[in-house]
Each structure stands twice: as structure tokens, then as C-alpha cells.
Amino acid sequence: MKMRTGIRGLLIAAMVTFGTAGFAQQGASSPENYNQGFRLGFGLNAGAVTGDYFNWSLGADARLQYDFSKRTSITLTTGYTHLFGDNDIPDLGFIPVKGGFKAFVWDDEFYVLGELGAGFSVTNDYDKTAFLWAPGIGYATKYIDISVRYEGMTDFKADQVALRLAYGFKL
Numbered sequence: 001m002k003m004r005t006g007i008r009g010l011l012i013a014a015m016v017t018f019g020t021a022g023f024a025q026q027g028a029s030s031p032e033n034y035n036q037g038f039r040l041g042f043g044l045n046a047g048a049v050t051g052d053y054f055n056w057s058l059g060a061d062a063r064l065q066y067d068f069s070k071r072t073s074i075t076l077t078t079g080y081t082h083l084f085g086d087n088d089i090p091d092l093g094f095i096p097v098k099g100g101f102k103a104f105v106w107d108d109e110f111y112v113l114g115e116l117g118a119g120f121s122v123t124n125d126y127d128k129t130a131f132l133w134a135p136g137i138g139y140a141t142k143y144i145d146i147s148v149r150y151e152g153m154t155d156f157k158a159d160q161v162a163l164r165l166a167y168g169f170k171l
Helices: 002-024
Strands: 037-049 054-067 072-085 092-106 110-121 129-140 144-153 160-170
Touching: 037 072, 037 144, 054 092, 054 160, 072 110, 092 129, 110 144, 129 160
Parallel strands: none
Antiparallel strands: 037 054, 037 160, 054 072, 072 092, 092 110, 110 129, 129 144, 144 160
């Protein structure tokens, strides 16, 4: 329980710190000179589960991103995540569907991301849909995206800290 509270506090503090600094510098990039458009990324995720029932997670996702400016975007992410059970607890597979906001805060490469959505269980032993919330921080280049996120869930006792490695491109 203490680990979850500490991780949440650390992620929130990082988002506030980097987000404030990034928006203060936003005047340097002009939206008129930026070619708005869509990006698509495919990622692999691995993480440590902070709850009592699952040990770790592994998944894949697809993220559609629309860039409003060089520093701000909205996202839509879906995929599949598999949580590996502890001892007699069966594994859990779920499909997350999340919408979010992404803000580049430093050198147009480091960003903060906040997502909200739902996790639809696809495992026979579970029949719930959980509310998901996922703050994260990351680094993105023209094609590579590396990020760390905390993903909280209302059900399943399966909050996680996950690393995402992705390949993305403009559409």
C-alpha cells in the first residue's frame, strides 16, 4: 500500500513540475508554423503490478495521436495487457481503451501524458470492466517513444508501473 502511494505522489509531482516548466516555454513554438496531423504508434509494455494478486504484466498497444501543435496532442490508446497471477490466482487479460492528453515539456522530446478510460476483461474467470487512469512521463523522437506510466484500476487490485517501448510515424 505504501509503495502505491509513493509512486502516485512521485508521478504527480513530476507531472506538475515538468508541465509547469513546459507550458511556460510554449511561446517559442508557433502553432501556425507546425503541420498538424495524426501519428500512429505500436508499443510493447512490461510492468510490475503493485496489488496483492498479480506479479507482473506484459502487453502490446496501438496509439493514435493527433498533434494540435508541436507541444500538445490528444491520444487514443488500445491494445491487450496480460497480468500474471500469484500462486492460486488465475491470470487476467484485459483490453484497455484510453483517451488522453500529451504535452511536450522539454526540448520537444520529453513529455507528460495523462489518460482515462476502461479496461475490459477478456479472461473467463473475470467479468468486470474497470475504470483506468494512467499518468506517465516519456521521451519521443521522430520514430521512437519510451515512457513509464502508473496505471490505476478500480477493480482487479492490479495497479501497475509499466515501461512502454514504441515505434511511431506520421500518417
